[in-house]
Amino acid sequence: MFKNVAIIGATGAVGQIVRHLLEERDFPAEKFRFIASARSAGTTLTFKGEEYTVEELTKDCFAGSDLVIASTPDDVAAEYLPAALEAGCKVIDESGYWRMKEDVALVIPEVNPQAALDATGIIASPNCSTTQMVVALKPLHDASKIKRVIVSTYQATSGAGLQGTADLFDGSKAFLEGNKFEYKAFTHPIAFNCIPQIGGEKADGYTSEELKMLYETRKILGDESILVNPTAVRVPVANCHSESITVETEKPISPEEARKLFEAFPGIKVVDDIKNSEYPLPSTCDGSDLVYIGRIRKDISHPNGLSFWCVSDNLRKGAATNAVQIAELLAKNL
Ligand SMILES: NC(=O)c1ccc[n+]([C@@H]2O[C@H](COP(=O)([O-])OP(=O)(O)OC[C@H]3O[C@@H](n4cnc5c(N)ncnc54)[C@H](OP(=O)(O)O)[C@@H]3O)[C@@H](O)[C@H]2O)c1
Structure with missing residues (x-):
């Protein structure tokens, strides 16, 4: 089981559904963190009946987390996700920035699950269409x-x-x-x-x-x-x-x-x-x-x-569901 899951872009259209799915599917983890831009940092949201304060995304914020599910614009994913990898996290990204890079796995669990299990770098979720x-x-x-x-x-x-x-x-x-x-x-x-x-x-x-x-x-x-x-x-x-x-x-x-x-x-x-x-x-x-x-x-x-x-x-299979299914696949194979 992952110990500390960081949801990046937790306040966005996709991030909100990621939160609902983690609740709905009772994703196993000891701790969850919700991260977005400075605009949302300090606001609160409810997850599994508890109140959480949204944290600001910084390059240092990944310490202590072991899984990151990111749903931010491309430029944000480009700038911050390498720091998550360096901090030792498994990283699942919804943005378009990393998908076609050579060392990035592009995964739909029903189609090519092995690519996620073999991945050493970022695991990207494909474009919704x-x-x-x-x-x-x-x-x-x-x-x-x-x-x-x-x-x-x-x-x-x-x-x-x-x-x-x-x-x-x-x-x-x-x-x-x-x-x-x-x-x-x-x-x-x-x-x-x-x-x-x-x-x-x-x-x-x-x-x-x-x-x-x-x-x-x-x-x-x-x-x-x-x-x-x-x-x-x-x-x-x-x-x-x-x-x-x-x-x-x-x-x-x-x-x-x-x-x-x-x-x-x-x-x-x-x-x-x-x-x-x-x-x-x-x-x-x-x-x-x-x-x-x-x-x-x-x-x-x-x-x-x-x-x-x-x-x-x-927002679901085209984004959040696919990412959470990848996370579940990784969790089963830890
Ligand atoms: N919508 C879809 O159907 C869909 C499907 C597949 C993939 N995607 C991809 O998923 C990603 C998110 O899309 P979305 O539709 O959820 O967009 P969105 O509703 O605009 O949400 C964007 C999220 O990113 C955060 N964010 C923006 N700038 C940031 C920054 N500088 N630092 C930290 N966080 C920042 C926002 O936080 P604040 O609330 O603080 O601004 C918000 O949580 C995009 O790359 C998109 O291409 C979307």
Whole structure:
């Protein structure tokens, strides 16, 4: 069992869920600490019925801890997490900064648990839209190698943190009341709108969020040959990312076979009954730790193609749940 667990970014959208999950799943540890920026230091929060004072993140704050679960912006993770490693902590990071570094394990426990157990450096949790997609791809890839993926995302505002959620609610209210509103997390109004840009511009006209879905998928599946063509879109949904995914496999996988593969895979729930209008929705997947799949059908444009719809709670399996599952895996193998 870990003795002293430090939750960094404990006040944020992801950090709050990490706290709930550690309570909900009764994560075993002797002591917990909650750390954030100077803005929150000194405020109090309740965990397992006890009141805790939020501490300020400094490079010295890791002494005495043996596990760190960090959910901060990239620049903060870049600056502070090496100090946590030096202090001897196991470090699980939710940010995008460390994921693609060579000596960093990028882990989804249902997909590549051994990478976490072998890790000597930081263990990174993937990008939220990547995680749910790779959970869905893994059973298909094991049955017949995936050659190509075309994915369009419909990403919730909570993916942009607490400010993203505030922007959706306050911006929608202002819109309905006919008032002007200044968005902080988004470059365009998100109320009653869709924004086909998440992250900054990168190579070939793709965004950083889109390229994460390519490079992180290859790293987690350990297959540099997989082709991924992503389009990431922010939509006015509070929580849960949705994805329309089409895969081309080496040998064809029928919808019936795919359904069986999905149903047998841990962490996936199939909801797929179009006759009765049943399929995963952000509103029904909110608060769940699972990856939901529906609308499973043959790609009528390609003999080896399969299309489906995938929804998951980005704050849970896309972030906090995945990190806590990694922590549980490490704890079991101490
Ligand atoms: N939201 C998602 O769906 C999601 C999914 C996967 C990964 N992630 C990643 O997870 C990380 C956290 O995202 P979030 O959505 O939780 O963001 P958020 O709601 O903005 O929370 C950010 C957290 O980081 C803390 N923080 C910010 N600057 C800091 C500093 N200089 N020193 C110490 N702590 C600092 C904040 O503390 P204060 O409250 O004191 O400001 C807060 O606790 C990001 O890297 C994000 O890309 C997010």
